[in-house]
Amino acid sequence: AQKVTQAQTEISVVEKEDVTLDCVYETRDTTYYLFWYKQPPSGELVFLIRRNSFDEQNEISGRYSWNFQKSTSSFNFTITASQVVDSAVYFCALSPFPYGQNFVFGPGTRLSVLP
């Protein structure tokens, strides 16, 4: 069965600190997608990234970076030099290829960045 675990329920950091959000997944599929989404306090959902299982290259986008390791079934998300605006709930998700059945979200990690 598909499963996504985000063991960190809540994290608090002080502005400018680096923070890593963990995501561990379980799947029997050989090809799949991994995602990260952001949900700020306002409630909207923001898509951050989609990663294909056959592409293990790390991704960097500004202050955001993602580390995908198939060997440990992890897809961790790091925010460098965190800012107050990064305060949000972050969701990791897993989908079979291309999408659909058994699309699973993790429970989310609430990140609070304090000034």
Add this chain to the structure above:
Amino acid sequence: DAGVIQSPRHEVTEMGQEVTLRCKPISGHDYLFWYRQTMMRGLELLIYFNNNVPIDDSGMPEDRFSAKMPNASFSTLKIQPSEPRDSAVYFCASSFWAGEAEDTQYFGPGTRLTVL
């Protein structure tokens, strides 16, 4: 572009009533997704369309739920009859497939549904 538009933003109805949620995707996008978020179950993908065709509705909770996409600019999610456990925020998202390296989903603001 105005982004993904959802209506209504809030809906309060009584158990047993029919509820229709609407979504207008971004022009030119070929994928449309319906998600639901509740405190108990978290985020769930209900159904998605590709080029107006429903591809996978395995996330639709039961027969009371139905979704349609009659054209590329409009989709509906209908609940008939509604029940209190359907109370949730329903998000619509759209995306354009530009190859494996490119695929950004754009979300609407959500519809907060309360069934009394």
